[in-house]
Amino acid sequence: MGKLVASDLIAAIEDYAPLALKEGNDPTGFQIGRRDKSIERVLVTLDVRPETVQEAIEQNVDFIFAHHPVMFRPARNLDLSDPQNKMYADLLTHDITVYAAHTNLDKTNGGMNDWLAEALQLNDVQPFNITDYQSLVKLVVFVPESHAEQMRMALNQADAGHIGDYQACSFSTTGIGRFQPTDAANPYIGQSGDLEAVTEVKIEVVLPVAMQTKVVQAMLAAHPYEEPVYDVIPLANQQQPIGIGRIGQVAQSMTVRDYAQFVCETFDLTGLRLISNEPDKIVQTVAVVGGDGGKFFPAALQAGADVYITGDVYYHTGHDMLAAGLSVIDPGHHVESIVKDKMTEIFEKWAKQRCWSVTFIKSQQKTDPFTFIFNAE
Template sequence: MTTGQDLIDQIETFAPLGLREPKDPTGLQLGDPNQTIKKVLVTLDVRPEVVAEAIDKQVDFIFAHHPVMFRPAHNLDTRNPQNKMYADLLAHHITVYAAHTNLDKAQGGMNDWLAAALHLENIQNIPSNEADTLYKFVVFTPIANADLMRSALADAGAGEIGNYSHASYTLAGQGRFLPESGANPTIGAQGKLETTQESRIEVLVAETKLQAVVQAMRQTHPYEEPAYDIIPLKNSASTIGLGRVGDLAHPRSILEFAEQIKQDFKLSGLRIISHNRQQKIQRVAVIGGDGGKFYPYVLTTGADIFVTGDIYYHVAHDMLANGLAAIDPGHHIESIVKPQMTAKIQTWGQQFGWDLTVIPSELSTDPFYFI
């Protein structure tokens, strides 16, 4: 049996809620996450036509990139199409979950998918002023389990310091415990004080990776009740990336690059912001969705061009004044979430033995058509 919460826990391990922008209504949108789920629909937007598709396909969980409840409902008058949509979801017991700006920032998430689709190399985060809270994570484990534990913690993202990974510190000592009635000890017996040789493993963990590290520890630890500490630190981890920046394999003109984007994303049109469309470019920054306001951070990366959607008229002028060209392919290129998250949830299903069917929405929710 797989519940919605099982899936949500894994989503939030991959794209922690701590990454979301302030006031972004990311997370559970509607429904009961404790109910059993059998079929998941992945979509960019939750619109009435998508809900009709979900009902027709007997879906019981919708994963969306864009939150369905950006604005609170002031009444439940179902003559309003949005309220009617909520009512239909509830009537058919469909749980809706959205991962928005946390998925944009997550390593291996939206902006990494877009960077790969743009054929970028040497991909790095676009730095921001936002820094991750840092913790010291300490776990006590039998010495024979220490190597496996260190590896599991590192694979989950612990022990990353600058350009180094797998950083940890280990001390040997004696662990003591008394298994009480009802305990099922890996070492020792009920009612008998036990002493065993253990390793104390210390690693640094960013808050956005903490849930994944705790989960990895529990899956790897041989004890039914592992002992561990989570200690907040004053120093902070590396900055969280708003988007990604990378290089094209070879310089290209802005117009050539724009034509390639149009072809790859199957667009009927896009906007170019440049004084010279024949200018050769190689270093490219990308932020999915509406990222124009973040162009000052892009300037620090040395990017020749910035790819993002919904660029505001006056922001476009400011970009040009600062010598930054841009391509606006629209917001809907984030529909890349459909194949990517479908594949990811399917992988989780195989990994955890979930009995789930996962399907991408077949509908386009792009509200614009170019002529």
């Protein structure tokens, strides 16, 4: 098993959720600490709060992965009587590195809003509020027959070959590769000066351009040749749309009121807020944006949503939603705590694939600041 350095974990995260996807001034990315730090224990959390930092200290954690950036606003001073400043000092004192993936994780395929759509059992899920398109490339590599399956596995483990709802997609053809090693070469097959003809397999996979470096590195590591032959070809195919939200069809038709109850049960909520002129209307199409997504409601409406699920809806925005005829369910910001389970699963998968000797710990802290108080009458 190999040691893991913070910069390597950060590179893997940014391959999965590229920083180029982040919204405007979102301070996502590296937050506090050292990129060159060796890490053995990682805490996965939604928020970095004083109680989370204390948990990390007690767990002897080296690295905190959070969804929400710890430094949303720059510190005006370093007065340690301020709880936020004291938290920064505790992180530095205990040499804990902190990294956050925020709106880039919301947007990326297989990220926050896909997880929420999955939890809501939505079908035919697509992005909405499209802001960009993810360019694709095709990697073509030539390997001896003896290493073809090993190469396909390496490419699959590097997450190449995703096409829509299908994964591990590749195409292979067999042909003859010819080469003549020079005197300076150290060939895997053949002798210097001899013209060789070898049966080789041509393997082709499609991948997002943002993953090119990671996938090429995996290919080179799995290739037996001293000088592998490969091509990276830009594609003019329809590119993958990138949007902050997800929209899909409900698994079972029900009223707006009943769907709100379903959301409560799905996320184990004590309560939520419903904005609707038509609570008895049948729901077919649902849009979701985790966190503070009130400003995206016109895009959800334009995309055809019967119901829009998002958190932190403002009073006047609620009026605008009613006037537009859109039913909105506000389950709160904290439903994004799904990040703890999902990112821990992803990290553990990476650790197994890449032979990292590291333990990933889901934070046990509940950082939702709100408590529902019900009228006893």
